[in-house]
Amino acid sequence: MEILVLNAEEMAEVIDIKEVIEANKLALKAYSEGKANIPLRTNLDISKYNGQSLYMPGYLADEGALGIKIVSVYPDNIKKGMTSVPSLMLLVDDKTGFPISMMDGTYLTQLRTGAISGAATDILAKKDSKVFTLIGAGGQAELQLEAVLAIRDLEKVYIFDINEDNRKKFVNEMNEKYSKKYNVVIEECISLENSIKESDIITSVTTARNATFNGDWVQEGAHVNGVGSYTPDMAEIDSKLILKADKIYCDTKDALVESGDFVQMIEKNIFDISQVNGELGEVISKKIIGRENDNEITFFETTGNAVLDIMVAKRIYDFAVKKNFGNIINM
């Protein structure tokens, strides 16, 4: 048995963020058309070590993408100087059942999560969007930034994070990497209110349990991505924004009950899931309509799904084989 092992650097070299965005669009379309086999993830409680281990399998027959991502959540790892969310992706050949590749699951998650916001922004944001506010400067932030830079010709990006050290360090690093490449000014957000009022695109990707910005500040025509909330007690998007949005979309409707952004409004009886226009995949397959004019406010919520992991991992594997990247181990 031959397994191709790919680390994050190799994965970044073989695939471009625009290719990941296009792969995500195909994955979401297939998911919404019922063509993906994505069983409910299995969650093992490892209470002895204050951990959880999650197993996310999936199969997309049309793409020959079959595999499983393992993600664990071990908060105590941080004290030991290790990541609290270690992850591995394992791809399997759907023709033979043989495992064919192992790759860095943490980087894969950053890549596909950045690209899902990129895909939503590409489909839903105004074509001439110029200003972007990114809230949250943690592990996911860089690819959230690059995905949006890759699909819109932006002039200015504001970065906000409640942690000043994270914010300053991130702004410096992103300026070095992307301001020349994309001809854009990337700066620290001084007034969140002013930045949001100026923005055509806003992404919140934080671990916040309360709204990261005031929904009243969001102007006509803006597009907002909500990325961080994945448990009922996390609600980083102000309900005022969701209630005033003209159109609301998500990656997968089934998982919206996991997101506090929606659950908390439903519990207060101020929102019903039927107010969500539909899945991004349905917009892609033209089953439902997206933005209709430059005055509408659009909101997109992602909770993530294994269909994105298997699809992007398969693309990375195919490119790596073609370009001779990675190390092969024989078992």
Ligand SMILES: NC(=O)c1ccc[n+]([C@@H]2O[C@H](COP(=O)([O-])OP(=O)(O)OC[C@H]3O[C@@H](n4cnc5c(N)ncnc54)[C@H](O)[C@@H]3O)[C@@H](O)[C@H]2O)c1
């Ligand atoms: N939707 C998906 O598919 C998906 C995928 C991966 C991660 N996530 C979620 O995205 C969130 C961010 O992930 P990460 O890896 O970047 O986390 P992280 O812990 O590396 O960074 C989170 C950042 O958010 C900042 N923050 C917290 N509260 C804030 C607030 N009120 N305003 C501004 N900044 C605030 C923190 O200071 C930190 O810098 C997590 O909740 C994670 O579970 C979602």
